[in-house]
Amino acid sequence: MSACITLEHVRFRWPGAQHHTLDIPQLSIQRGEQVLLRGPSGCGKSTLLSLIAGIHCPTEGQLQVLNQPLTALNQRQRDRLRANEIGYIFQQFNLLPYLSAVANVALACQFAPARRQRLQQQGLSVDQASAALLTRLGLSTAEQQLHAQQLSVGQQQRVAAARALLGAPALIIADEPTSALDQAHRDAFIEVLFEQCAAQQSTLLFVTHDATLAKHFARVIEFTAINAVQREAKHV
Numbered sequence: 001m002s003a004c005i006t007l008e009h010v011r012f013r014w015p016g017a018q019h020h021t022l023d024i025p026q027l028s029i030q031r032g033e034q035v036l037l038r039g040p041s042g043c044g045k046s047t048l049l050s051l052i053a054g055i056h057c058p059t060e061g062q063l064q065v066l067n068q069p070l071t072a073l074n075q076r077q078r079d080r081l082r083a084n085e086i087g088y089i090f091q092q093f094n095l096l097p098y099l100s101a102v103a104n105v106a107l108a109c110q111f112a113p114a115r116r117q118r119l120q121q122q123g124l125s126v127d128q129a130s131a132a133l134l135t136r137l138g139l140s141t142a143e144q145q146l147h148a149q150q151l152s153v154g155q156q157q158r159v160a161a162a163r164a165l166l167g168a169p170a171l172i173i174a175d176e177p178t179s180a181l182d183q184a185h186r187d188a189f190i191e192v193l194f195e196q197c198a199a200q201q202s203t204l205l206f207v208t209h210d211a212t213l214a215k216h217f218a219r220v221i222e223f224t225a226i227n228a229v230q231r232e233a234k235h236v
């Protein structure tokens with residue numbers, strides 16, 4: 001197996017903050033691995049995901065994602081890598097409120113030629129694939145046409161999930177993707193998620209506080225065990 005994500009001596013401090021949020025000496029996740037990351041609220045999980053997705057840059061250290069040295073790429077190169085190869089379910093969903101559900105999903109392919117190409121190879125149009133994913137996640141045809149702002153929180157979360165999965169990105173990052181779902185929709189989502197990961201050998205990095213989900217993952221990372229900032233803070 002080759003590495004999907006490698007961090008070496010990564011530190012990150014938010015602008016204006018007095019202390020580092022992250023100080024991770026080493027972390028490696030292999031391609032095709034499905035990893036659960038958990039830790040207390042505010043410990044820095046979403047911050048770490050934003051670095052791995054190339055949204056923010058480490059203050060120090062080396063970060064490689066999908067064989068790309070993120071720390072050596074410029075913002076445009078990182079944006080391109082994310083658009084094509086990283087499906088990100090944000091904790092706050094980040095949907096466009098005045099676009100329909102299905103248009104929000106299809107947006108994942110707009111600046112992502114590699115994702116579009118993978119759908120073409122399966123003989124699917126972007127709109128067909130977007131609608132099919134939403135249907136599997138339990139949104140009716142009528143609901144798929146509603147603006148994102150007209151949907152319930154759980155429906156919006158499923159739109160965000162479909163957008164992340166569309167076009168089979170090599171890495172799927174899911175930040176509390178089931179927090180607003182009832183058990184039936186959560187089970188349906190987990191099934192679709194693992195099916196997509198298996199079919200495409202995608203790597204999955206999944207953050208959750210839901211202890212019942214741990215059984216689905218071969219590897220569980222305790223955030224406080226990889227982040228030196230946490231260990232120090234406990235002894236202050």
Ligand SMILES: Nc1ncnc2c1ncn2[C@@H]1O[C@H](COP(=O)(O)OP(=O)(O)OP(=O)(O)O)[C@@H](O)[C@H]1O
Nearest residue numbers: 014015021039040041042043044045046047048091
């Ligand atoms: N955009 C930001 N600007 C400045 N500081 C931030 C920003 N986002 C997060 N932080 C700070 O970074 C720390 C870690 O936040 P983060 O959102 O990564 O935690 P988390 O582990 O994801 O928590 P939760 O489980 O509640 O989602 C917090 O102290 C927070 O105040």
Ligand SMILES: [Mg+2]
Nearest residue numbers: 045046091175
């Ligand atoms: Mg978070």
